[in-house]
Amino acid sequence: MSQTIRDHAAEFSGVSKSFLEVKAVDGLELSVGRGRVTALLGPNGSGKSTLIDMLLGLLRPDRGRVEVFGKAPGAAVRAGLVGAMRQDGAFPASAKVREVLELARRLYPQPALLGELAEVADVGDLLSRRVDRLSGGQLQRVRFAFAAAGAPGLLVLDEPTVAMDVEARARFWEGIRSWAERGRSVLFSTHYLEEADTAADRIVVMNRGRILAEGTGEEIKRTVGRRTVSFRTDGPPPAGLELLPGVCGVERQHDRVRLHTTDSDATVHAVLSGAFAARDLELSGSSLEEAFRALTTGAAHQVVAVREVLH
Protein backbone atom coordinates (compact mmCIF):
# COMPACT_ATOMS: atom_id res chain seq x y z
CA MET A 1 0.00 0.00 0.00
CA SER A 2 2.77 2.50 0.91
CA GLN A 3 4.35 1.65 -2.46
CA THR A 4 1.04 2.54 -4.14
CA ILE A 5 0.79 5.85 -2.34
CA ARG A 6 4.34 6.82 -3.23
CA ASP A 7 4.45 5.82 -6.87
CA HIS A 8 0.95 5.96 -8.23
CA ALA A 9 -1.69 8.62 -8.45
CA ALA A 10 -4.28 5.95 -9.17
CA GLU A 11 -4.43 2.20 -9.38
CA PHE A 12 -6.94 -0.25 -10.88
CA SER A 13 -6.66 -3.87 -9.71
CA GLY A 14 -8.75 -6.52 -11.47
CA VAL A 15 -11.51 -4.01 -12.25
CA SER A 16 -14.55 -5.03 -14.31
CA LYS A 17 -17.76 -3.19 -15.12
CA SER A 18 -20.62 -4.43 -17.30
CA PHE A 19 -23.79 -2.83 -18.54
CA LEU A 20 -26.19 -5.74 -19.07
CA GLU A 21 -24.31 -7.99 -21.48
CA VAL A 22 -21.72 -5.35 -22.49
CA LYS A 23 -18.38 -5.71 -20.70
CA ALA A 24 -17.37 -2.05 -20.71
CA VAL A 25 -14.23 -2.69 -18.63
CA ASP A 26 -12.87 -6.20 -18.34
CA GLY A 27 -10.30 -7.21 -15.71
CA LEU A 28 -8.36 -3.96 -15.84
CA GLU A 29 -4.91 -3.67 -14.23
CA LEU A 30 -3.57 -0.15 -14.53
CA SER A 31 -1.35 2.22 -12.59
CA VAL A 32 -1.39 5.94 -13.31
CA GLY A 33 2.08 7.27 -12.54
CA ARG A 34 2.59 10.27 -10.28
CA GLY A 35 3.74 13.47 -11.95
CA ARG A 36 3.18 11.96 -15.37
CA VAL A 37 0.82 12.60 -18.26
CA THR A 38 -0.99 9.40 -19.24
CA ALA A 39 -3.14 9.08 -22.38
CA LEU A 40 -6.00 6.62 -22.70
CA LEU A 41 -6.31 5.84 -26.37
CA GLY A 42 -9.05 3.69 -27.83
CA PRO A 43 -11.79 3.57 -30.44
CA ASN A 44 -15.44 4.40 -29.64
CA GLY A 45 -16.89 2.18 -26.96
CA SER A 46 -13.54 0.81 -25.79
CA GLY A 47 -14.26 1.65 -22.13
CA LYS A 48 -12.34 4.92 -21.62
CA SER A 49 -15.25 6.91 -20.15
CA THR A 50 -16.30 3.99 -17.96
CA LEU A 51 -12.75 3.77 -16.60
CA ILE A 52 -12.72 7.53 -15.95
CA ASP A 53 -16.14 7.45 -14.26
CA MET A 54 -14.90 4.72 -11.91
CA LEU A 55 -11.79 6.78 -11.19
CA LEU A 56 -14.02 9.71 -10.23
CA GLY A 57 -16.28 7.56 -8.05
CA LEU A 58 -19.25 8.15 -10.35
CA LEU A 59 -19.53 4.42 -11.15
CA ARG A 60 -18.79 1.48 -8.89
CA PRO A 61 -16.90 -1.47 -10.35
CA ASP A 62 -18.68 -4.83 -10.36
CA ARG A 63 -15.38 -6.42 -9.39
CA GLY A 64 -11.91 -5.28 -8.36
CA ARG A 65 -10.56 -2.20 -6.61
CA VAL A 66 -9.87 1.37 -7.66
CA GLU A 67 -7.66 3.58 -5.49
CA VAL A 68 -6.72 7.21 -5.94
CA PHE A 69 -3.78 8.34 -3.82
CA GLY A 70 -4.45 5.28 -1.70
CA LYS A 71 -8.10 6.23 -1.04
CA ALA A 72 -11.45 5.16 -2.45
CA PRO A 73 -12.24 7.39 -5.46
CA GLY A 74 -15.17 9.21 -3.80
CA ALA A 75 -13.04 10.05 -0.75
CA ALA A 76 -10.18 11.27 -2.96
CA VAL A 77 -12.55 13.54 -4.90
CA ARG A 78 -14.06 14.91 -1.66
CA ALA A 79 -10.55 15.60 -0.34
CA GLY A 80 -9.85 17.71 -3.44
CA LEU A 81 -7.15 15.35 -4.70
CA VAL A 82 -8.82 14.89 -8.10
CA GLY A 83 -10.07 17.45 -10.59
CA ALA A 84 -12.10 16.40 -13.61
CA MET A 85 -12.88 17.90 -16.96
CA ARG A 86 -15.83 16.06 -18.42
CA GLN A 87 -17.38 16.61 -21.80
CA ASP A 88 -20.75 17.65 -20.40
CA GLY A 89 -19.67 20.06 -17.64
CA ALA A 90 -22.14 23.00 -17.54
CA PHE A 91 -21.84 26.40 -15.83
CA PRO A 92 -24.50 28.89 -14.59
CA ALA A 93 -25.69 30.62 -17.77
CA SER A 94 -25.00 34.30 -17.13
CA ALA A 95 -21.90 33.90 -14.95
CA LYS A 96 -18.59 35.42 -15.98
CA VAL A 97 -15.54 33.21 -16.35
CA ARG A 98 -13.79 34.96 -13.42
CA GLU A 99 -16.82 34.31 -11.14
CA VAL A 100 -16.96 30.65 -12.11
CA LEU A 101 -13.26 30.17 -11.39
CA GLU A 102 -13.37 32.12 -8.10
CA LEU A 103 -16.31 29.99 -7.02
CA ALA A 104 -14.42 26.80 -7.89
CA ARG A 105 -11.33 28.01 -5.98
CA ARG A 106 -13.40 28.67 -2.85
CA LEU A 107 -14.40 25.01 -2.75
CA TYR A 108 -10.83 23.86 -2.04
CA PRO A 109 -8.52 24.30 0.93
CA GLN A 110 -5.42 25.09 -1.15
CA PRO A 111 -6.58 26.30 -4.53
CA ALA A 112 -4.40 27.27 -7.47
CA LEU A 113 -3.90 31.02 -7.90
CA LEU A 114 -6.23 32.64 -10.42
CA GLY A 115 -3.18 33.88 -12.33
CA GLU A 116 -1.80 30.35 -12.57
CA LEU A 117 -5.12 29.04 -13.88
CA ALA A 118 -5.33 31.88 -16.39
CA GLU A 119 -1.83 31.07 -17.59
CA VAL A 120 -1.98 27.27 -17.86
CA ALA A 121 -5.50 27.13 -19.27
CA ASP A 122 -4.97 30.21 -21.45
CA VAL A 123 -8.14 31.93 -20.20
CA GLY A 124 -6.58 35.29 -19.22
CA ASP A 125 -8.41 37.08 -22.04
CA LEU A 126 -11.72 35.37 -21.22
CA LEU A 127 -12.04 36.28 -17.51
CA SER A 128 -14.60 39.02 -18.01
CA ARG A 129 -16.61 37.12 -20.63
CA ARG A 130 -19.94 35.36 -19.95
CA VAL A 131 -19.61 31.58 -20.06
CA ASP A 132 -22.75 31.20 -22.19
CA ARG A 133 -21.26 33.42 -24.92
CA LEU A 134 -18.07 31.42 -25.40
CA SER A 135 -17.19 29.30 -28.39
CA GLY A 136 -16.85 25.52 -27.95
CA GLY A 137 -13.06 25.71 -27.86
CA GLN A 138 -13.05 28.63 -25.38
CA LEU A 139 -15.48 26.76 -23.14
CA GLN A 140 -13.11 23.77 -23.11
CA ARG A 141 -10.32 26.05 -21.84
CA VAL A 142 -12.58 27.31 -19.06
CA ARG A 143 -13.48 23.71 -18.17
CA PHE A 144 -9.77 22.94 -17.91
CA ALA A 145 -9.23 25.92 -15.58
CA PHE A 146 -12.29 24.90 -13.53
CA ALA A 147 -10.99 21.32 -13.16
CA ALA A 148 -7.57 22.62 -12.11
CA ALA A 149 -8.94 25.21 -9.63
CA GLY A 150 -8.28 23.05 -6.56
CA ALA A 151 -4.68 22.34 -7.65
CA PRO A 152 -5.51 18.62 -7.60
CA GLY A 153 -2.79 15.98 -7.55
CA LEU A 154 -4.59 14.20 -10.37
CA LEU A 155 -6.34 15.94 -13.23
CA VAL A 156 -8.65 13.73 -15.29
CA LEU A 157 -9.71 14.93 -18.73
CA ASP A 158 -12.26 13.15 -20.90
CA GLU A 159 -11.53 14.01 -24.54
CA PRO A 160 -10.49 17.54 -23.59
CA THR A 161 -9.64 18.92 -27.02
CA VAL A 162 -12.96 18.18 -28.71
CA ALA A 163 -14.09 21.40 -30.45
CA MET A 164 -10.62 22.97 -30.38
CA ASP A 165 -8.88 24.02 -33.55
CA VAL A 166 -5.31 22.95 -34.26
CA GLU A 167 -3.68 26.01 -32.70
CA ALA A 168 -5.90 25.90 -29.60
CA ARG A 169 -5.04 22.23 -29.18
CA ALA A 170 -1.32 22.91 -29.34
CA ARG A 171 -1.67 25.68 -26.71
CA PHE A 172 -3.85 23.43 -24.57
CA TRP A 173 -1.20 20.70 -24.48
CA GLU A 174 1.46 23.26 -23.64
CA GLY A 175 -0.65 24.22 -20.63
CA ILE A 176 -1.07 20.59 -19.60
CA ARG A 177 2.67 19.98 -19.86
CA SER A 178 3.45 23.00 -17.72
CA TRP A 179 0.81 21.80 -15.22
CA ALA A 180 2.45 18.36 -15.06
CA GLU A 181 5.91 19.87 -14.72
CA ARG A 182 4.76 21.11 -11.30
CA GLY A 183 4.70 17.45 -10.20
CA ARG A 184 0.98 16.89 -10.80
CA SER A 185 -0.47 13.89 -12.61
CA VAL A 186 -2.76 14.06 -15.62
CA LEU A 187 -4.86 11.32 -17.21
CA PHE A 188 -6.70 12.11 -20.43
CA SER A 189 -8.67 10.18 -23.01
CA THR A 190 -8.42 10.91 -26.69
CA HIS A 191 -9.05 9.59 -30.17
CA TYR A 192 -6.18 11.66 -31.53
CA LEU A 193 -3.13 9.49 -31.90
CA GLU A 194 -0.69 12.31 -32.52
CA GLU A 195 -1.97 14.05 -29.43
CA ALA A 196 -1.34 11.00 -27.28
CA ASP A 197 2.11 10.68 -28.82
CA THR A 198 3.17 14.29 -28.26
CA ALA A 199 1.35 15.17 -25.02
CA ALA A 200 1.67 11.99 -22.95
CA ASP A 201 4.61 10.33 -21.21
CA ARG A 202 2.72 7.07 -21.34
CA ILE A 203 0.02 5.76 -23.65
CA VAL A 204 -2.50 3.11 -22.65
CA VAL A 205 -4.23 1.57 -25.66
CA MET A 206 -7.69 0.15 -24.89
CA ASN A 207 -10.19 -1.90 -26.84
CA ARG A 208 -13.30 -3.72 -25.67
CA GLY A 209 -12.65 -2.89 -22.06
CA ARG A 210 -9.14 -4.29 -22.03
CA ILE A 211 -5.68 -2.82 -22.20
CA LEU A 212 -3.93 -3.89 -25.36
CA ALA A 213 -0.64 -2.10 -24.84
CA GLU A 214 1.03 0.41 -22.55
CA GLY A 215 4.21 2.34 -23.09
CA THR A 216 5.64 5.43 -24.71
CA GLY A 217 4.52 6.10 -28.27
CA GLU A 218 7.93 4.87 -29.39
CA GLU A 219 7.58 1.61 -27.46
CA ILE A 220 4.15 0.92 -28.88
CA LYS A 221 5.29 1.67 -32.42
CA ARG A 222 8.40 -0.45 -32.00
CA THR A 223 6.57 -3.43 -30.58
CA VAL A 224 3.56 -3.55 -32.83
CA GLY A 225 4.68 -1.78 -35.89
CA ARG A 226 6.81 -3.59 -38.35
CA ARG A 227 9.75 -1.68 -39.67
CA THR A 228 11.15 -1.65 -43.14
CA VAL A 229 14.83 -2.01 -43.92
CA SER A 230 15.57 -1.09 -47.50
CA PHE A 231 18.75 -0.89 -49.55
CA ARG A 232 19.99 -0.70 -53.10
CA THR A 233 21.91 -3.49 -54.70
CA ASP A 234 23.34 -4.09 -58.16
CA GLY A 235 22.97 -7.23 -60.22
CA PRO A 236 20.46 -10.07 -59.83
CA PRO A 237 18.13 -10.22 -56.81
CA PRO A 238 20.04 -11.53 -53.79
CA ALA A 239 18.87 -14.97 -52.66
CA GLY A 240 17.96 -15.96 -49.11
CA LEU A 241 16.75 -12.54 -47.95
CA GLU A 242 13.54 -14.05 -46.54
CA LEU A 243 15.68 -16.19 -44.23
CA LEU A 244 17.39 -13.24 -42.52
CA PRO A 245 16.53 -12.72 -38.84
CA GLY A 246 13.30 -10.81 -38.25
CA VAL A 247 12.30 -10.69 -41.91
CA CYS A 248 8.64 -11.36 -42.56
CA GLY A 249 8.34 -10.04 -46.11
CA VAL A 250 10.53 -9.13 -49.08
CA GLU A 251 9.76 -6.72 -51.90
CA ARG A 252 11.89 -5.59 -54.78
CA GLN A 253 11.47 -2.50 -56.90
CA HIS A 254 14.11 -1.86 -59.57
CA ASP A 255 17.42 -1.93 -57.69
CA ARG A 256 15.86 -1.33 -54.23
CA VAL A 257 15.07 -4.21 -51.91
CA ARG A 258 12.57 -3.73 -49.07
CA LEU A 259 12.62 -6.08 -46.10
CA HIS A 260 9.68 -5.95 -43.68
CA THR A 261 10.96 -6.96 -40.29
CA THR A 262 9.86 -7.51 -36.74
CA ASP A 263 13.44 -7.07 -35.50
CA SER A 264 15.07 -4.24 -37.41
CA ASP A 265 18.34 -4.33 -35.41
CA ALA A 266 18.95 -8.00 -36.26
CA THR A 267 17.93 -7.49 -39.89
CA VAL A 268 20.21 -4.47 -40.41
CA HIS A 269 23.07 -6.35 -38.79
CA ALA A 270 22.53 -9.37 -41.07
CA VAL A 271 22.27 -7.21 -44.19
CA LEU A 272 25.48 -5.37 -43.38
CA SER A 273 27.40 -8.52 -42.56
CA GLY A 274 26.01 -10.49 -45.53
CA ALA A 275 27.32 -10.56 -49.09
CA PHE A 276 24.54 -8.38 -50.51
CA ALA A 277 26.66 -5.40 -51.59
CA ALA A 278 24.01 -3.28 -49.89
CA ARG A 279 24.25 0.49 -50.23
CA ASP A 280 21.99 3.44 -49.45
CA LEU A 281 20.50 1.62 -46.47
CA GLU A 282 17.26 3.10 -45.04
CA LEU A 283 15.22 2.21 -42.01
CA SER A 284 11.62 3.35 -41.68
CA GLY A 285 9.22 2.75 -38.82
CA SER A 286 5.48 2.43 -38.76
CA SER A 287 3.43 5.37 -37.55
CA LEU A 288 1.56 5.30 -34.28
CA GLU A 289 -1.58 5.31 -36.40
CA GLU A 290 -0.54 2.01 -37.97
CA ALA A 291 0.47 0.55 -34.61
CA PHE A 292 -2.87 1.59 -33.11
CA ARG A 293 -4.81 0.07 -36.00
CA ALA A 294 -2.81 -3.14 -35.74
CA LEU A 295 -3.54 -3.31 -32.03
CA THR A 296 -7.24 -2.56 -32.08
CA THR A 297 -7.97 -4.89 -34.97
CA GLY A 298 -5.48 -7.55 -33.85
CA ALA A 299 -6.24 -11.08 -32.84
CA ALA A 300 -6.23 -12.12 -29.17
CA HIS A 301 -2.88 -13.91 -29.38
CA GLN A 302 -1.24 -10.78 -30.74
CA VAL A 303 -2.61 -8.79 -27.81
CA VAL A 304 -1.14 -11.20 -25.30
CA ALA A 305 2.19 -11.12 -27.10
CA VAL A 306 2.27 -7.33 -27.08
CA ARG A 307 1.60 -7.15 -23.35
CA GLU A 308 4.29 -9.69 -22.65
CA VAL A 309 6.84 -7.76 -24.64
CA LEU A 310 5.98 -4.44 -23.05
CA HIS A 311 6.12 -5.63 -19.43
Ligand SMILES: Nc1ncnc2c1ncn2[C@@H]1O[C@H](COP(=O)(O)OP(=O)(O)OP(=O)(O)O)[C@@H](O)[C@H]1O
Ligand atom coordinates in the same frame (compact mmCIF):
# COMPACT_ATOMS: atom_id res chain seq x y z
N1 LIG B 1 -24.67 3.69 -18.90
C1 LIG B 1 -24.48 2.75 -19.83
N2 LIG B 1 -25.45 1.87 -20.13
C2 LIG B 1 -25.24 0.90 -21.05
N3 LIG B 1 -24.11 0.73 -21.75
C3 LIG B 1 -23.11 1.60 -21.51
C4 LIG B 1 -23.22 2.66 -20.53
N4 LIG B 1 -22.06 3.33 -20.51
C5 LIG B 1 -21.26 2.74 -21.41
N5 LIG B 1 -21.87 1.69 -22.01
C6 LIG B 1 -21.28 0.79 -23.01
O1 LIG B 1 -20.02 0.37 -22.51
C7 LIG B 1 -19.04 0.32 -23.57
C8 LIG B 1 -17.89 1.26 -23.22
O2 LIG B 1 -18.36 2.59 -23.29
P1 LIG B 1 -17.46 3.86 -22.92
O3 LIG B 1 -18.35 5.06 -22.98
O4 LIG B 1 -16.74 3.60 -21.65
O5 LIG B 1 -16.41 3.87 -24.13
P2 LIG B 1 -15.44 5.05 -24.64
O6 LIG B 1 -14.14 4.38 -24.95
O7 LIG B 1 -15.43 6.17 -23.67
O8 LIG B 1 -16.14 5.49 -25.99
P3 LIG B 1 -16.10 6.92 -26.76
O9 LIG B 1 -14.73 7.05 -27.32
O10 LIG B 1 -17.12 6.73 -27.82
O11 LIG B 1 -16.46 8.00 -25.77
C9 LIG B 1 -19.79 0.73 -24.83
O12 LIG B 1 -20.20 -0.47 -25.49
C10 LIG B 1 -21.00 1.49 -24.32
O13 LIG B 1 -22.08 1.39 -25.21
